[in-house]
Amino acid sequence: xxxxxARTARTLTALVAAVARTARTLTALVAAVAxxxxxxxxxxxxxxxxxxxxGDGVRRGASAHYPVTIENCGVKTTYDKAPQRVVxxxxxxxxxxxxxxxxxxxxxxxxxxxxxxxxxxxxxxGYKKVKWLSKKEITKEIVLDAKADLVFAGWNYGxxxxxxxxxxxxxxLGIGSYVLTESCRNNGDAKSRGVMPPLEALYTDLETLGKVxxxxxxxxxxxxxxxxQVADAQAQVPKDGERPSVFLYDDGRDKPLTSxxxxxxxxxxxxxxxxxxxxxxxxxxxxxxxxxxxxxNPDVIVINxxxxxxxxxxxxxxxxxxxxxxxxxxxxxxxxxxxYVDLVESPRNPAAIAALSQYxxxxxxx
Numbered sequence: 001x002x003x004x005x006a007r008t009a010r011t012l013t014a015l016v017a018a019v020a021r022t023a024r025t026l027t028a029l030v031a032a033v034a035x036x037x038x039x040x041x042x043x044x045x046x047x048x049x050x051x052x053x054x055g056d057g058v059r060r061g062a063s064a065h066y067p068v069t070i071e072n073c074g075v076k077t078t079y080d081k082a083p084q085r086v087v088x089x090x091x092x093x094x095x096x097x098x099x100x101x102x103x104x105x106x107x108x109x110x111x112x113x114x115x116x117x118x119x120x121x122x123x124x125x126g127y128k129k130v131k132w133l134s135k136k137e138i139t140k141e142i143v144l145d146a147k148a149d150l151v152f153a154g155w156n157y158g159x160x161x162x163x164x165x166x167x168x169x170x171x172x173l174g175i176g177s178y179v180l181t182e183s184c185r186n187n188g189d190a191k192s193r194g195v196m197p198p199l200e201a202l203y204t205d206l207e208t209l210g211k212v213x214x215x216x217x218x219x220x221x222x223x224x225x226x227x228x229q230v231a232d233a234q235a236q237v238p239k240d241g242e243r244p245s246v247f248l249y250d251d252g253r254d255k256p257l258t259s260x261x262x263x264x265x266x267x268x269x270x271x272x273x274x275x276x277x278x279x280x281x282x283x284x285x286x287x288x289x290x291x292x293x294x295x296x297n298p299d300v301i302v303i304n305x306x307x308x309x310x311x312x313x314x315x316x317x318x319x320x321x322x323x324x325x326x327x328x329x330x331x332x333x334x335x336x337x338x339x340y341v342d343l344v345e346s347p348r349n350p351a352a353i354a355a356l357s358q359y360x361x362x363x364x365x366x
Contacts, residue, residue: 065214072208073184073195082213083150083176089138089158092346093180097152098126099347100209100218107146108133110158116305116339121348138165143175154180155193156285157344178212181205182263182284182345193284194262199230199271202345222347229350230271233357237273241364246274247298247329248343249318251309255287264343265302272356273364274300290323299363301329302356306340334363
């Protein structure tokens with residue numbers, strides 16, 4: 001009898017253990033289903049494992065990317081998630097978003113009629129995917145109607161105290177701002193702009209926006225490609241001879257608007273093998289006197305093609321303006337045209353360097 005009792009006890013113990021194992025299994029399965037519903041992955045041991053984003057904007061499980069803190073023009077901002085309804089101002093800024101593949105995060109763009117070739121860039125489909133909100137000046141009404149959660153513009157690229165459209169005024173409306181790095185104000189001066197070399201400003205914006213929108217891999221790939229494009233262009237610049245001096249003519253009859261050391265043309269000219277005659281001006285876009293242009297006697301003039309005055313009309317004015325008659329670029333008819341979007345901070349800057357470098361080869365001094 002004792003032996004039979006022992007056998008019975010062992011059998012009961014085994015049944016209890018089996019029931020306990022079944023309960024643990026069911027508990028693990030329930031936990032796994034619950035975690036999967038929250039977007040987390042579960043490994044074989046039943047523990048939660050957060051999945052990192054690959055940095056390409058594709059959500060893979062519960063991303064640990066956010067919150068993310070960035071610095072833009074000296075201001076730190078923390079994002080708990082990627083902005084979903086961005087409104088951009090100006091064509092170069094829109095193309096930064098397009099190049100990063102962020103069309104789905106945009107509510108629209110504001111820009112005047114664009115004279116350049118939209119079909120020549122890899123991100124051309126952005127113009128078809130994103131709504132063109134206005135061809136006129138950006139306003140609070142436009143961004144409110146678009147239900148914007150972020151405005152990407154720049155000082156004198158939409159932002160300005162004169163029109164009351166500033167990051168501070170948007171903040172009061174509950175709308176965030178991102179300022180184009182080329183346009184950052186330096187030394188607290190409300191007039192002068194620029195805090196770093198122009199190409200570095202482009203790379204900074206690509207890298208920073210990559211963090212904001214969790215597309216860091218895309219940003220890094222773009223930057224690497226642009227740097228290679230610039231390096232390839234520089235490799236073709238002749239090593240011998242004197243660099244031709246270059247003046248950027250934007251517009252203006254009484255006083256020409258040109259580029260200082262912090263606007264895109266500075267890096268475009270210098271990296272293309274030229275000597276930027278206004279490189280000492282610690283500003284981005286700035287007006288100078290015609291006397292200064294004559295004194296510096298540029299070998300080449302680059303025309304910024306935009307606005308109501310065509311490049312051909314600008315060229316005709318320059319060649320007929322008597323004070324410039326003795327300037328080397330005018331005497332030798334060395335005038336080169338680039339589009340507006342090539343010259344302001346934009347993903348087209350590297351290609352503009354390559355184009356100008358080819359032209360300057362033919363005018364290099366021996």
